[in-house]
Amino acid sequence: MILEELTVYRRMAEKQRAIEAQLLQAEKLSALGGLLSGVAHELNNPLAVVLGRAELLLLGELDERTRRALEIVRTQGDRMKRIIQNLLAVARKHPPERSWVDLNALLRETVELRAHQMHVNNVEVRWRLVEALPRIFADPHQLGQVLLNLVTNAEHAMAGRPGVLTISTERAGETVRVGVADTGPGIPPEHLPRIFDPFFTTKEVGRGTGLGLSVSHGIVAGHGGRIWAESTPGRGASFFVELPLVAEGPVETVEPPPTPVRPAIGSRDILVVDDEVEVRDVLTELLEMDGHRVEAVGSGEEALARLKQRRYDVVLSDVRMPGLDGHALCRRLAAEQPEVLRCLIFITGDSAGAETEALLEETRLPHLAKPVTLEALREAVAQVCAARGGSDRT
Numbered sequence: 001m002i003l004e005e006l007t008v009y010r011r012m013a014e015k016q017r018a019i020e021a022q023l024l025q026a027e028k029l030s031a032l033g034g035l036l037s038g039v040a041h042e043l044n045n046p047l048a049v050v051l052g053r054a055e056l057l058l059l060g061e062l063d064e065r066t067r068r069a070l071e072i073v074r075t076q077g078d079r080m081k082r083i084i085q086n087l088l089a090v091a092r093k094h095p096p097e098r099s100w101v102d103l104n105a106l107l108r109e110t111v112e113l114r115a116h117q118m119h120v121n122n123v124e125v126r127w128r129l130v131e132a133l134p135r136i137f138a139d140p141h142q143l144g145q146v147l148l149n150l151v152t153n154a155e156h157a158m159a160g161r162p163g164v165l166t167i168s169t170e171r172a173g174e175t176v177r178v179g180v181a182d183t184g185p186g187i188p189p190e191h192l193p194r195i196f197d198p199f200f201t202t203k204e205v206g207r208g209t210g211l212g213l214s215v216s217h218g219i220v221a222g223h224g225g226r227i228w229a230e231s232t233p234g235r236g237a238s239f240f241v242e243l244p245l246v247a248e249g250p251v252e253t254v255e256p257p258p259t260p261v262r263p264a265i266g267s268r269d270i271l272v273v274d275d276e277v278e279v280r281d282v283l284t285e286l287l288e289m290d291g292h293r294v295e296a297v298g299s300g301e302e303a304l305a306r307l308k309q310r311r312y313d314v315v316l317s318d319v320r321m322p323g324l325d326g327h328a329l330c331r332r333l334a335a336e337q338p339e340v341l342r343c344l345i346f347i348t349g350d351s352a353g354a355e356t357e358a359l360l361e362e363t364r365l366p367h368l369a370k371p372v373t374l375e376a377l378r379e380a381v382a383q384v385c386a387a388r389g390g391s392d393r394t
């Protein structure tokens with residue numbers, strides 16, 4: 001009897017400790033959030049310029065050596081871009097875009113992405129899936145990212161030696177639990193409390209940034225779930241993700257929007273608004289290369305003045321600017337020239353900024369994240385023009 005009570009007591013204490021650890025983690029992350037999005041914002045502008053310039057140069061006639069060097073600049077710039085996006089993902093409290101998700105299927109798809117590589121590395125995948133697992137209401141894209149992070153980490157941990165990756169699912173009370181276990185070296189006890197911290201990595205420079213698990217933590221927390229690790233050093237590591245079940249109501253399937261058929265677009269009149277001259281110049285050159293006629297101004301005030309004088313097919317505007325910023329520009333346009341709102345595209349350097357996020361949410365205007373690639377720029381311009389149809393050309 002006493003023994004039983006003791007066990008119950010011990011379990012409660014363990015649970016309490018786990019909850020405290022989760023709370024501490026959440027606090028650490030939210031304290032970092034503001035700083036991270038600030039840094040990311042500062043880096044995005046110069047990176048937009050670097051990438052844009054590289055892209056422009058690559059379009060010209062080049063000797064082989066220069067082309068290779070520029071391609072390296074672009075690849076490394078893309079890598080920086082991914083790091084920045086991860087930083088923003090850590091900082092962002094992005095509400096998940098939910099639909100009904102079959103976790104087993106999502107796991108199979110995720111592992112499939114790494115299947116070939118694992119086969120080559122002598123990693124055997126073992127499945128322990130509970131069929132007929134209830135579906136969960138979650139963001140499949142975000143969850144896929146979590147699972148891929150866990151699988152990739154396990155792969156790295158087993159690198160070089162044959163190993164076994166065990167993927168499991170089970171129902172645990174009112175939750176579903178996913179397990180990703182490897183037979184790598186495991187995690188030393190002194191590292192366990194730190195692995196979910198941003199930038200905590202034991203990998204060599206260039207191999208890991210230490211963001212995978214903190215991003216995953218943020219996503220799982222955003223779903224009201226828990227993520228944790230268990231490990232006996234020398235005997236591998238196991239990661240668990242537990243997600244709450246909700247009763248499956250009438251199925252409201254989220255229909256993917258039909259892919260718009262994008263007509264070839266001819267040259268358009270475009271106004272670029274950004275307070276940084278380098279960003280303005282790169283955007284202008286990229287757009288001019290596509291045959292557009294571009295004018296660029298350095299502030300919201302100037303933009304308003306130009307828009308009073310003449311009409312543009314597309315207005316590309318930064319959000320954060322001294323003086324009249326994107327927010328204010330939007331309000332003025334709504335009051336004075338609402339038709340212009342239909343051709344406004346925001347370019348954001350800090351998609352994590354709460355204010356920016358609120359603005360985008362509120363206005364539902366299309367937006368591009370810095371650093372903008374040529375491809376994304378073309379896509380957005382084409383979409384705005386297509387949405388306005390042929391009627392806009394007079």
Ligand SMILES: Nc1ncnc2c1ncn2[C@@H]1O[C@H](COP(=O)(O)OP(=O)(O)OP(=O)(O)O)[C@@H](O)[C@H]1O
Pocket residue numbers: 149153154157182184185186187195196200201202203207208209210211212213214236237
């Ligand atoms: N399966 C595992 N086995 C052993 N250690 C692990 C495992 N998964 C994570 N770790 C430890 O946790 C650290 C942090 O992992 P995290 O995924 O956050 O970053 P990373 O993998 O080092 O870099 P990134 O994911 O940003 O490329 C790792 O560097 C490693 O020390």
Ligand SMILES: [Mg+2]
Pocket residue numbers: 149152153208211212213
């Ligand atoms: Mg990782």
